[in-house]
Amino acid sequence: MKLMTKNKTNQIMDLYYYTIFGLNISSELELNMLNLITKPASIDVTIVFGTTPKQLNEPLDRRVQYEAKEGEFLMWFTFSTVRFYVQQGKRITIETGGSEDWDFIKVFLLAPVTGALLHQRRVIPLHAGGVVVDNEVILLAGQSGAGKSTTTAAFKEQGYQLMADDIAVIHYNEEKIPIVEPGVPFVKLWKESFDVLEKEVPLTGRIRENIEKYFVPIKDLAPKALPIKRIYILEKSDSITEPIIKDLSSIETVHHLRMGTYRYYYLIGLKGEKEHFQLAFSLGSQNKVKHLTRPMKYPVDQLIAFILDDLKNND
Numbered sequence: 001m002k003l004m005t006k007n008k009t010n011q012i013m014d015l016y017y018y019t020i021f022g023l024n025i026s027s028e029l030e031l032n033m034l035n036l037i038t039k040p041a042s043i044d045v046t047i048v049f050g051t052t053p054k055q056l057n058e059p060l061d062r063r064v065q066y067e068a069k070e071g072e073f074l075m076w077f078t079f080s081t082v083r084f085y086v087q088q089g090k091r092i093t094i095e096t097g098g099s100e101d102w103d104f105i106k107v108f109l110l111a112p113v114t115g116a117l118l119h120q121r122r123v124i125p126l127h128a129g130g131v132v133v134d135n136e137v138i139l140l141a142g143q144s145g146a147g148k149s150t151t152t153a154a155f156k157e158q159g160y161q162l163m164a165d166d167i168a169v170i171h172y173n174e175e176k177i178p179i180v181e182p183g184v185p186f187v188k189l190w191k192e193s194f195d196v197l198e199k200e201v202p203l204t205g206r207i208r209e210n211i212e213k214y215f216v217p218i219k220d221l222a223p224k225a226l227p228i229k230r231i232y233i234l235e236k237s238d239s240i241t242e243p244i245i246k247d248l249s250s251i252e253t254v255h256h257l258r259m260g261t262y263r264y265y266y267l268i269g270l271k272g273e274k275e276h277f278q279l280a281f282s283l284g285s286q287n288k289v290k291h292l293t294r295p296m297k298y299p300v301d302q303l304i305a306f307i308l309d310d311l312k313n314n315d
Helices: 102-120 148-157 191-196 250-260 264-270 273-285 300-313
Strands: 002-006 012-020 023-027 045-049 066-069 072-077 080-087 091-095 124-133 136-142 161-164 167-172 178-181 186-190 206-208 211-217 226-237 244-247 289-295
Touching: 066 264, 072 102, 072 264, 080 102, 091 102, 102 124, 102 167, 102 264, 124 148, 124 226, 124 250, 124 273, 136 148, 136 161, 136 167, 136 178, 136 250, 148 161, 148 300, 161 167, 161 178, 167 273, 178 273, 226 250, 226 300, 250 273, 250 289, 264 273, 289 300
Parallel strands: 023 045, 045 091, 136 226, 226 289
Antiparallel strands: 002 012, 012 023, 066 072, 072 080, 080 091, 124 136, 124 161, 124 167, 167 178, 178 226, 186 211, 206 211, 244 289
């Protein structure tokens, strides 16, 4: 749903409403890759156009493209006039500096900038895909190239409902059960993934003009948060012919989830490392996380069957 309001300079602005990662969002920027909703009863995050600070006051971490301190995150680019300012996990200010590269703005808004906001909210934004199996969520994590998105998309092709792609948000619910929030209503696939899935590369939907990665819309994203059944840390190996699963200790789980957390290093400035450790350690102590090594060339349908068999035999 789109409404109209006035900003601080008394300009009339359109307002768009969305829900991602369990958060109700009000945005002055139309995000056409998300699904519009009617105005919700409460707003968790506002996205506005405005002026950002030139720098943060006494940041705890300063890098080439951002500064961070507890509750504040400022991002800029040497090759663009666009700047983002994230406050308290509740507000994102976009300063365009005259730029009209809306694809660039949207890609960075929904990736590193939203990642900073999620860290401010003290949840784990895990670099993972996720699907619903028997009303619980399995997450597929791992380093770049491990097959997260391809395997997630293959599950979707077999009729399993998508929970998340690229970023899966993990936190405790009120009953202290670890849950995953619904992500964004699309998957991002490299050109090579379409070959694995035996599907044609789309003519439109490139994330960026010079990158062969594509937005693929998903119509039936899971509508609500669900408990975690299992997190698989995927890895490829050229020294095996069949997949191998290893149980992980709590400390091993902390290490793998730290490595797999989206922009974990933001926490150096934003804080939240303690909360991250506690949640990751808890997932390990509940035997929620396993390491899955698979052959370099292994049919994705067989990998899915292997995962489903592991879930069945280890309830």
